[in-house]
Amino acid sequence: MMKYTKIIATMGPASAAPDMIEQLIGSGVNVFRLNFSHGTHEDHARNIVNIRKIAEKLSRPIAIMGDLQGPKIRVSKFVNNQAELANGDTIILDTAFKELGDKNLVGVDYENLAKDVKAGDMLLLDDGKITFRVNKVDGTKISCRVEQGGILKNNKGINKMGGGLTAPALTDKDLEDIKFIATQDVDYVAVSFPKDEKDIQFARQKLVEAGSRAQIIAKMERTEAVFQHLNAIVSASDGVMVARGDLAVEIGEALVPGLQKKIIKVCREYHKISIVATQMLESMIENPVATRAEVSDIANAVLDGTDAVMLSAETASGKYPLQAVETMARVCEEAEKMADDNLHGNFGNEKFANIQQTISMAALFSAYHLEADAIIALTTSGATARWMSRVITDVPIYAITDSHEAFQSMSMFRGVFPVFLKHKAKDSNGHVDEACDFLARQHILQSGDTVIATYGEMVSQIGSTNSLKVVKI
Known part of the structure; x- marks a missing residue:
């Protein structure tokens, strides 16, 4: 797929x-x-x-x-596991109350809530399905008017409109x-x-x-x-x-x-x-x-x-x-299929932070202009593949690594297809050849394909990517 x-x-x-x-x-x-x-x-x-x-x-x-x-802030439990609240009702939220609540009074599991709200604030419960307006705060008790009622069940979450909770x-x-x-x-x-x-x-x-x-x-x-x-x-x-x-x-x-x-x-x-x-x-x-x-x-x-x-x-x-x-x-x-892969529009004015990013962007530009079939990124940490994945492109990026950690984590990167491969060659050019051969054997690459490969001359050293190579399969 x-x-x-x-x-x-x-x-x-x-x-x-x-x-x-x-x-x-x-x-x-x-x-x-x-x-x-x-x-x-x-x-x-x-x-x-x-x-x-x-x-x-x-x-x-x-x-x-x-x-x-x-810090999900929640109401405590009710008698019968819920309370039916009508518009205009008054209910007290009490951070010190530890008993089962009802439609008039219920506990809250966040002790600083009374310090974080004031009269006029809007509280939203159960993902906003029920709303309270704070009337006044007295010690641990927050007296509220029910603006939008409904059935409030045990342990439903509380948010404050506009934020500001200090949890x-x-x-x-x-x-x-x-x-x-x-x-x-x-x-x-x-x-x-x-x-x-x-x-x-x-x-x-x-x-x-x-x-x-x-x-x-x-x-x-x-x-x-x-x-x-x-x-x-x-x-x-x-x-x-x-x-x-x-x-x-x-x-x-x-x-x-x-x-x-x-x-x-x-x-x-x-x-x-x-x-x-x-x-x-x-x-x-x-x-x-x-x-x-x-x-x-x-x-x-x-x-x-x-x-x-x-x-x-x-x-x-x-x-x-x-x-x-x-x-x-x-x-x-x-x-x-409809995504915009305008490389020049996205990155034409960007200053690259380091050699690794520069090589990554050069690979993308090269693949775009040469109409390459794939990019191969030899990577130890996954950083090179991450740089490449920041640009929307229809060229698949095959990230070749011998690190299980990188192999797994790169699964989150858009457009990156991690490949675990233990290298036998002693130098980086040999690693590129091994990667191309492996992908060809898997029928991912075909004879005649153009591939852009990135790698580091210092084999298996994190952050060493400094080279780009155009390969014809």
Whole structure:
């Protein structure tokens, strides 16, 4: 399958069986997401083992991303597990209340909420389905008027319109999950609700201290993150997820499409990964066919240049996980045919940061003008392939590596097809020949094809890419 945009599938009861994992990979999944808001460490460890075994069996590069829960602020539990709230009702949120609540009073699991809100603020519950207006704050009690009522169930989330909640991005649970992740073969860690680049830097520090080399994906979910600290967060992270659920609740749904385009653009400018997530095929949780609006949503993300599109409940708990992946793969492939690969327009005025990036861009320009059939990037860390993947092109990039870590992590890069190959030759020219021979034996390259190869004269040394070669197969 020649699909350049990568698909992330969330693990859950609908997708955890080994035979389903194998089918999902065969249908186009490149990355599996482990949602640490659900499941135990034992569940996640079992899923990781199964994913790795099946990926090895299929000889497919698959990345694994652990998604930390973060400071999800929630109401506590109710008598009868829910409360029916009518417009105009008064309800008190009390951060000190530990009993079962009712329609008049319920606890909140975030003790600083009363310090973070004031009269007039709007609180949005259950992803904005229910809204409260704060009347007054008295100690730990927040008196609210129900603006939009409904049935509020146990443990539903609370957001503040416009942002401003001071909860740290990493909770005690997240820190324990990081320690667990460090013991597992996980390629990426998604950090929920970062406010600024300091949250990302702190998360990286904790990962390093725990012994993990996982890359960090910053989830854009807070108002201050997208409007005040976007560039700094993108710079500090390895990639960004446009987490449209909580983001829409905080800033309003009308602003999300424009911000999605902006975030993807900034990621490409900073040479970082971008992921678009949330409700991409929401209807397929219950139905085997996508809506036309969902198809357009996926296609627009692809045309904007995102690296990956993500499925959440569609594969975790939906009725049609396999059909959802198949649909997403088809839409990605068709949208990619319409993508703009104007290299000169995108990078004509850019100053390249180093030799590695210069060689990467030279390979893209050479492939474009020579109408090459493929690019081969010999890489140890995956950095060369990442540089290349920042430019939208219809030339496939085969990233040849002998590093399992790079082989897996490059599965997230748009347009990059990782290949694991142990070299026998003693020099870099021999490595290029081995790579070309291997791809020819796999019928990926054909006699007469033109290939642009990049490599480093210092064999297997990270950051040494300094050479470009045009090869005729």
